[in-house]
Amino acid sequence: MSMIVAAVNGGPTSGPVLEVADGLGRRLGADVDAITVGVLEYGGSGKERVRVERGDPETVLAGHAARTEVAAVVIGARSTRLGAWPVGHVTLAVITHAPVPVVVVPPDLTPGRCRLASVVVPLEGDRRLLAPTRELLLALEGAGAELHPLHVMDRGHTPRFWEGSRDRTWYAEEFSQRVEPGLPETEVSAGDVVEVVARAVRNHDADAVVLEWKQHWDPGRAEVVRRLLERATVPVILVPEVAQHSEEADDAHPT
Numbered sequence: 268m269s270m271i272v273a274a275v276n277g278g279p280t281s282g283p284v285l286e287v288a289d290g291l292g293r294r295l296g297a298d299v300d301a302i303t304v305g306v307l308e309y310g311g312s313g314k315e316r317v318r319v320e321r322g323d324p325e326t327v328l329a330g331h332a333a334r335t336e337v338a339a340v341v342i343g344a345r346s347t348r349l350g351a352w353p354v355g356h357v358t359l360a361v362i363t364h365a366p367v368p369v370v371v372v373p374p375d376l377t378p379g380r381c382r383l384a385s386v387v388v389p390l391e392g393d394r395r396l397l398a399p400t401r402e403l404l405l406a407l408e409g410a411g412a413e414l415h416p417l418h419v420m421d422r423g424h425t426p427r428f429w430e431g432s433r434d435r436t437w438y439a440e441e442f443s444q445r446v447e448p449g450l451p452e453t454e455v456s457a458g459d460v461v462e463v464v465a466r467a468v469r470n471h472d473a474d475a476v477v478l479e480w481k482q483h484w485d486p487g488r489a490e491v492v493r494r495l496l497e498r499a500t501v502p503v504i505l506v507p508e509v510a511q512h513s514e515e516a517d518d519a520h521p522t
Contacts, residue, residue: 269297269338272331274324274361276303277311280343284372285313286381287502288341290474291370294383294410297338304328325360332365339403339504341370344496353496363482368403368506370475373499380501385413385473389464389491390453400479400506404450415471416453419463461494468501477504 273288275281285301292299301317303309304324309317320327332340345355354362354371362369386407390396396404408414456463464476476499480492495503 268336269295270334270336271295271297271299272328272334272337272340273299273301274304274328274331274340274342274357275301275309275311275313275317276324276343276346276357277306277309278343278346280346280372280374280376281317282312283376283381284341284343285316287370287372287376287383290381290383291339291341294407294412295338296410300331302327302331324357328357328361329364332361332367332369337367339368339370340365341372341502343372343374344499345374353493359484362505363484366507366509368399368504371496371499371503371505373502375500376502377500380474383407383412383474383502385471385475386415386504387464387467387471387473387476388414388416388450389460389476389478390416390418391479397479397506397508399509400477401450403504403506404477408450413471414451415467415473416450417464417467418453418455419460420455420457460491461498464495465498465500473501475502475504477506479506479508481508 271288271292273284275284288299288301291297301313302320303317304320304322304327306319309319311317328340331337340361342358342361344353344358352359358371362371386404388404404414454467467473468476476495478492478495480489483489492505
């Protein structure tokens with residue numbers, strides 16, 4: 268059976284991290300392995316189920332993320348909203364190196380946002396989702412979650428022929444058939460990506476956002492990921508782009 272690793276540190280995010288991990292585990296049919304690293308004794312939420320491991324947290328968690336049975340890692344963004352970074356240094360190390368999806372839980376997650384019953388999925392341009400992301404989304408959908416694909420265009424790239432909702436609806440239908448066949452119809456909106464995603468989360472009462480990224484955190488990179496993590500009120504599931512489209516898949520679904 269696959270495994271969800273829940274990494275906790277005893278702080279305020281520990282309870283939400285465990286709840287989100289349990290919710291994801293139920294959706295994916297996976298067990299949850301709750302661990303804390305680098306403490307003498309864990310006294311936080313879920314004490315009876317959390318294993319204490321010795322060593323450097325970044326190194327130990329990297330080893331767990333690389334285990335073949337691990338389907339995802341769930342970890343808190345940071346202990347509080349305060350600070351110059353949207354995530355702490357341990358979480359940053361995990362999201363930039365883990366070969367599996369990492370669920371980043373905001374420090375002030377509202378109770379009840381752990382069900383993963385409704386998920387917003389921002390899509391990048393005309394590029395199709397990679398296989399690991401599609402597999403995750405289809406597994407969530409198969410377990411009853413509602414998917415809300417979202418294609419955001421800034422105002423400079425909005426088609427000039429758009430004159431109203433009819434044109435937008437036509438474009439959304441065509442985009443869905445061409446880019447992500449098999450998923451629910453894509454919602455198309457113009458504006459700032461982070462603002463539109465935040466609005467979609469509110470409109471759909473979503474429990475999470477799923478986003479592919481290249482795991483680059485250098486200055487000037489991953490601006491959307493940074494801003495989403497800064498503003499997130501729900502977990503952000505970051506899926507690493509560790510796979511490439513096959514030529515066969517590209518031939519089957521030309522872009």
